[in-house]
Amino acid sequence: MDFAKFLGMHSPNKNNFQAAATQADNESSFESELSILRDVFRLLPNGVTVQDENGEFVLMNDAAAATLQRAATAPEASQLNDRRETCLELLRAGRAAVLEESVAGGQAKQVLLTSHRPVRIAERNLLISSSTDISEQKAFEEHLFRSAYYDELTGLPTRRVIEHRVNSLLKYDSGQGRFALAFLDVDNFKHINDYYGHSVGDALLAEMAKRVGLDLRDSDILSRISGDEFVLLLNPIESEDEVAEFIRFILQRLKAPFFIDQSEIFASTSIGVSLYPDHGRSYEELRQNADIAMYRVKNGSKGAAAFFDASMEREALARMKVEQALRVAILEKRFCCAFQPKVDIRTQEIQGVEALVRLRDDEGVIQAPSTFINLATELGLIDELTHLVLAEIVKSIDLINETFGSDTTISMNVAAKQAGNPEFMGPFAQAIEATGFPKRFMIEVTEDAFVTKTHFHDEILPLFRKLGVRISIDDFGIGYSSLSALADITADEIKIDRSFITDIHKRPRSQGILRAIESLSEALGMTVIAEGLESFEELAYLQAATKIRYAQGYYFSKPIFLEDLKLATPRASEARAGLVSRPAPETRASYARTGTYRR
Ligand code: C2E
Ligand code: MG
Ligand code: MG
Secondary structure, X not given: OOHHHXXXXXXXXXXXXXXXXXOOOOOHHHHHHHHHHHHHHHHOOOEEEEEOOOOOXXXXXXXXXXXXXXXXXXXXXXXXXXXXXXXXXXXXXXXXXXXXXXXXXXXXXXXXXXXXXXXXXXXXXXXXXEEEEOHHHHHHHHHHHHHHHEOOOOOOEOHHHHHHHHHHHHHOOOOOOOEEEEEEEEOOHHHHHHHHOHHHHHHHHHHHHHHHHOOOOOOXXXXXXXXXXXXXXXXXXXXXXXXXXXXXXXXXXXXXOEEEOOEEEOOOEEEEEEEEOOOOOOHHHHHHHHXXXXXXXXXXXXXXXXXXXXXXXXXXXXXXXXXXXXXXXXXXXXEEXXXXXXXXXXXXXXXXXXEEEEEEOOOOOEEOHHHOHHHHHHOOOHHHHHHHHHHHHHHOHHHHHHHHOOOOEEEEEOOHHHHOOHHHHHXXXXXXXXXXXXXXXXXXXXOHHHHOOOOHHHHHHHHHHHHOOEEEEEEEOOOOOOHHHHHHOOOOEEEEOHHHHOOHHHOHHHHHHHHHHHHHHHHHOOEEEEEOOOOHHHHHHHHHHOOOOEEEOOOOOOOEOHHHHHOOOHHHHHOOOOOOOOOOHHHHHHOOOOOOOOO
């Protein structure tokens, strides 16, 4: 059966098939075929219409009828006329087209993709139009579009938007325009997140965005470029003073307390500012220089603002050099360990050793961890570095046993940031197990790891306990925790920070604190060890006035390189970079153990 015949059975304007039925009485098989075809046509999920040269509908199935019905009753009824005009034009021109049509009406907007095709059938010029509902796809595309250009949390434009805006300002600048780019970064946002939880952190960011956005002009843009970082475009500007005043005002406003989830949260923000054209001629350069200025504030007093200047650039370059060197050093595994004994001050026996990482720089000079640990943590290189330290311990185990005894504990330092991260600590625990002597290990972490809300205490600690690895609280007394926080901590050892031990015999206040820590740790079953013991007087005080059993410090030994001990002359080791030294002869004698460390 041909379509022309099928079509010819209908009179124009009758958009159903009843009329056709009477004409086909004597063609029963033809009729049943036709009826199937009609039903199929009627029930097609796509809307199909056929229009004649006057724009009148010759045919229309249910889906199309429903859509047109909606359009006809919508307040914007003119959309039907517009569609009719378009169709007539296509018919006249004999042109096919695929058009996106949106139909308002009812609850939601419907978006259709309609393919119009002019055809000549039964001597008539007709337009066949078939529509697919793409509303869902459009909504999804819109969502994608929004998430590319708008930040979901704060509703602010994203980095792309501000970058695009700055670039177009630069493109059309005739040499007169001036604007400022400010880089805002919340101070200690990680602590806020750790302490109050992520939902409060999120709410804080949204509130901050609101506060900063309050007094902006239409031509300014505030955008959130990542985590707790915002970039603010102030355009146009008259002078640096004007910008400085506005930024001071924003800083002030951000310092006022936030009330979130029944908590009163105090936050501060560091801001760096760069000016166009003085500090750069591209978005990237301006943003980077604002970032550099912000970094200067972060490293100083925080919660303040600074304008970029050339000295900052030199500083940033130097930092980048260190960063580069550190990456190379990790790649080339140019790390080694120095070991410092932990000594029983009653028996002079070595109870354990602490592995302290060292870096051999480009010139072969040995660098102490203070020059690179924070940077390595910041750059995400610390995990790799910790695995290198472990590998170094495994490699040196025979020497460790020979030097300090085969039953000593071996302490390793783990940064607080790592300690709360199961993705690092899981594999790290496995690596310790794989050494074959997990029970000899002790992990030193600072108090922060225990007091911030991370997985450390509940998830990670048990993992290590199962292996027989012990846990030590490093640098105790200078972190965030209070003495009462100790009660919630399950650790095996507590290392009292050097700042309490230095001249302890002359400082009654420190003595008091020491006694408090001592009795608390005793009640909680933790061993106490004094860090940074340097003098005989300090030792004598600990022995006479406290029950502290262990100490570590230059008095007994500086951290030493084990290969140096292997070298024939003890003098050779003293020559190394000043960081390594052998204990002075008189002190060496005083803690000789029945091992090979006695010389
Ligand atoms: P820490 O774990 O508290 O280690 C003790 C630090 O005090 C060591 O400094 C040690 O050399 C120094 N020290 C020991 N006795 C005395 C003394 O009597 N007087 C003085 N003035 N200092 C003494 P070092 O080796 O420079 O390490 C500094 C910090 O770097 C360590 O403090 C630790 O927090 C970190 N660190 C070292 N190795 C690693 C590591 O492998 N991973 C991580 N994450 N951090 C490490
Ligand atoms: Mg330590
Ligand atoms: Mg320490």
